Amino acid sequence: MMKVPGSLTGRLFFWWADHPWAQFTLLVLVTVLALIGYRNPSIVRDLFVSAATSDDPEPRRSRRNDTARSAANAANVEPFQIAGGDCVLVVDVMPSAADGDQPADGPDDFFRAAALSAIRDVAAELESMPQVDSVLWLDNVPGLNLFGFAGTLLPSSNASPRQFDNARQTVLDNPLAVGQLISPDGSTILMHLRLDWFYVTSDAAATTEIRERAEQIAGRTSDANLRFQVTGPVPLHLMTSDSHMHNAAKYQAIGYSIMLISALVLFRGLSAVIIVAIAPAVGVFWTMGMLRFFDLQDNPFNDIIVPVLISLVGLTDSVHLMVEIRNQRALGLDTKNAARIGIARVGLACVLTSLTTAIGFVSLSWAHHEIVRNFGWCCVLGVLMTLLSVLTVIPLGCRSPLGRSLHVGLGKSLIDGQLRRIGPIVGWVLRHDRAIAWIAIASTALLAITCLKLQPDEKRYSGMSEAAEAAQALRHLDQKLGGLEFGFVDVQWDDTTSNTELLSVLGAVSKLLGSEPLIGYPLGLHELLESLPGEGSSEERMTLLELLPAELKRAFYSPERNFASTQFRVQDLGIAAYGPTFERVETGIAVLQENHPRFELALTGDAPWRWRNIYRIVNDLAMSLGTASVVIWIVLTVVYRSVRIGLISIIPNLFPLAATGTMLVISGQNLEMVTVCVFTICVGIAVDDTIHFLTRYQEELQHGGDHADVIRRAFTGVGSALLMTTIVLIAGMMSAVVGDARDARLFGIMGSLTLGTALFADVILLPAMLSRFARKPARL
Known part of the structure; x- marks a missing residue:
């Protein structure tokens, strides 16, 4: 029998494996709570949880809306609106x-x-x-x-x-x-x-x-x-929601089916696949029910990102645990003892992967935007629920009738043959550890520097299916009329301002907007007066104002409020495209305001709002990744009691993200919310594999032997699970590549690339780093 160190954690996992009644009780209890969450969460919330109140989201209405509405009511005139349907x-x-x-x-x-x-x-x-x-x-x-x-x-x-x-x-x-x-x-x-x-x-x-x-x-x-x-607003919202829900169900169904089929082919055993698949599925079910107790179910990331994230993390841990249990069966142990040894050996790594992933997501709680904060807490809850499901469903499944067939397919896996082929590669890496280690460090640094060129971006309807009618009409309007969305330049002044100066300022605003090729068809009081017949100075043309219909004047001009506005059209090209335009407009507005100190000018509307705030949202997500990396390094350093091991773990965890980010730079993409979410998902999976490798490496160190042999044994112990999880997850993510929504395709491509490079980092770079910088156990 394989000897497991008699540590406190080992004894705890042995106790857990030996008490199925505790596992079953936890399974029933959490399942009942999740069902209550789906049906009527207030039953529990009102008893035990004080309803959490969240800050109102940052208002996106411009001053123009409130001021114009108040002015219209004061004058008892309904302003004429070109848009607003x-x-x-x-x-x-x-x-x-x-x-x-x-x-x-x-x-x-x-x-x-x-x-x-x-x-x-x-x-x-x-x-x-x-x-x-x-x-x-x-x-x-x-x-x-x-x-x-x-x-x-x-x-x-x-x-x-x-x-x-x-x-x-x-x-x-x-x-x-x-x-x-x-x-x-x-x-x-x-x-x-x-x-x-x-x-x-x-x-x-x-x-x-x-x-x-x-x-x-x-x-x-x-x-x-x-x-x-x-x-328009309503069809776009309805079609976006419908497309989002349809794609979420479709891609998850296709992705999970592909992962199930891939796992079946790789494991060559139906019982093992069923147990492995049920564990993350139960975690997703628990999570989506528990979110309702905290009123987090309506977060826009929850229908796709959170389920995919926790299912992938759960699947990774499930595969590692099941591979170890099957390995113990191959050594001659019965199913019960194989499960005991497997949980004792891999359980700590599963806890560490969940802990580091959860701590990383906790960093989102300091984000400026409520959506990002809630997303972080949703992920934390999901990761913890999935850990419980893996440690509960796997041992119970092994004790069930399915556990009797765990040995089916042993030694026949496609991975076993590939592992024998990769073994010599690992040997070659260990012989050239110095060159590979320094190449890994240099290339990771170079790729990370390249990623700094990424700019935050967001397209309002990039998540919609390109085949949707509303999306096609939106693109058509971008070409024909300069976009569906409007922005505004609001102007206010004091009581000493003359009409001549007002019209001069409005003319300068129109000229500034008209000089920008991405801004379409400025319209305000200046344009209306200019369209009237006749010539004359600004003061003379201002006298024509009284000849305009009242509803037209009220649309752009409220004299009792000292307020005027010029609107313009905005295409759905993304804030990265409009960033320089809006910067030049705001600079021009600032100069204009400096030259006319009695005026106050502001660039408003949804598009400028997103331009200012999407940077904050995306940067919040990006900063959380940086924070998560630091936290993960600290946790690994403490757990493995080695600063050196913590530093070594940085390269295999950072390399996949840097490589994918560089791909975005080369392909001309920007840093969008969907791309950062993919990074967030994949860094958790990459860290999971690294932790499993390092945990096995630490265990093999205790058995002694040549350091190169220690690394080879660690790779042999977890290599099968590393290859299996990567292949299954890439197969699942590639299902999104065939989608007709840009965000879905980007999600699938980025996810597959990140997971593939993460496997490369764990198989090639991590052994070289360990061989070069952690050569002897005494130096750890």
């Missing part, structure tokens, strides 16, 4: 003639009878739908004239070709129309729909029902040839 119906005139020829009644735009008649019928019919409260499109734009005459920008459907040409010129010269409700080429029109939520009884009522109704109405007009797509 719950849904946006994107209508395109499609080419209607072959070989690029124009149709008989004009070019392919809305300034022809068929298209205009169809779009008017669509607007009228949509407004009659019960779930649609109002429709804003070109026909609703107030007239810009000096006499206040009512009328529409668009001509009658029976207008002559000359009248259509005149209308085209009028519309495309109107700042309220071009770039706002119609594209500069006249081929795309936006219709903003406000919903009556009392009648929105399903997701389809706010998305597909609207599009299908529009298509049906337009189909009645021959030669209209219109295409309809639904996007």
Whole structure:
């Protein structure tokens, strides 16, 4: 029988392995608590847990919204809003003639009878739908004239070709129309729909029902040839949520199936695979139920990141534990004693891997953003639940009827043959330990320095399926109208400011925004006055303000509040693309404010908010990785009682992250939340394998012998589990590569690359580092 050191931890694990009633009691107790969490967490929460109150998330509304709303109420005027619809119906005139020829009644735009008649019928019919409260499109734009005459920008459907040409010129010269409700080429029109939520009884009522109704109405007009797509805040939210939930279920199902099949092929034993698979599955089930006791279930990372993280960490520990148990069976022990020895030998490593991973995630609790803080605590809870499940399910499974067949497949694993091939490689590494060790240190440092070039980034809808209708419409709007989202430059002034200076400042703001190619179609009081006929100085043109319709003035100008605003369109290109643009705008605003000290200017809106705060969120995650690395080094140093071993562990843990980060730099990617989350997941797995290797190495040191032989025995003891977990996990993560969402593909590619390089680091770099810098037991 393999002798296990009689340490305190060894005795504790022996006791745990010898008391199945304690394991079963824990299994039942935690399962019942998880079920209560799924059904009604308040039963336990109200009794034992005081409801935790969290700070409100940082407000994302600009001063413009509050000020404009207050001003509008004061003047009893509803401001005219170019945007603001719950849904946006994107209508395109499609080419209607072959070989690029124009149709008989004009070019392919809305300034022809068929298209205009169809779009008017669509607007009228949509407004009659019960779930649609109002429709804003070109026909609703107030007239810009000096006499206040009512009328529409668009001509009658029976207008002559000359009248259509005149209308085209009028519309495309109107700042309220071009770039706002119609594209500069006249081929795309936006219709903003406000919903009556009392009648929105399903997701389809706010998305597909609207599009299908529009298509049906337009189909009645021959030669209209219109295409309809639904996007906007509500459809994007619904389609993102649906895509997120669908992809989460699909990728997890595919990933877990691939991992199960891979494990079955590698283990060559169904009983071992079932026990190994159940342990992390129970951990995921427990975790998602327990999160509800702390109101953490709605964190956006929870549906994919947390389950994948804890299942991967749990699977790693399960495989290491099961491989050791099967090895003991191969030595002739019965299942009961093999489980006892296996838990005693690997249990401490499992506890250490969970401890280091959990401590690393605790560092997220100091993050600035609530989402990141909660994500950290979710991971901590998940890792602890998974540790309990592994140490409970594995020994119980070995005592169950499944345990009788654990020996099936022993010696027939595909890994055993590969391990024999890798053995000589390890020998070669040990013979060239000096060169490999210094190459490992130098390459890790070089790769880490390269990673510093990564810039934080976020695309608002990068997680959505590219095939989704709302995503396609969003990309189309980026090209045709400069984006769906708006930003604002808010201007406030004191009571001594003249109208001349105000209009001069607003003109400078418009000029500043117009000089930026990524900023689309600035619109404010300056643009409205400039579009009115006539010439003159700023003071003279300011007198024309009274001729504008009240709802237009209130949209951009509130004199009683000393407030004005200029809006602009923003594409969904990511904050990394807009970072330099926003920096130049803020610099220009600062100079303008310095030249006009009685004014206060601010860049506001969701896009600038994300630009400022996504750096904080991503940097929080990145800093947590750095903190986790330091904490892991400290923990390993204390546990192994060796500063040298702690320092040696840095290279195999840092190398995979640095290599993957360098790949991102080379491929032109940025540091996004999804990429940092992949790093967070993979560093936990990489550390797990390193800890298992070092724990076995420390144990083999106690048996003595040549130091190179000690390293070889350590590799032989854990090498099979290292290869097995890496192959299974890479197979599972590669399932996301075939997804149609960019974030999912990036997740799969990065995860697979990080795990592959982590295996390389543990098989090649770690033995060389141990051989070179931990040569004799006396020097440890």
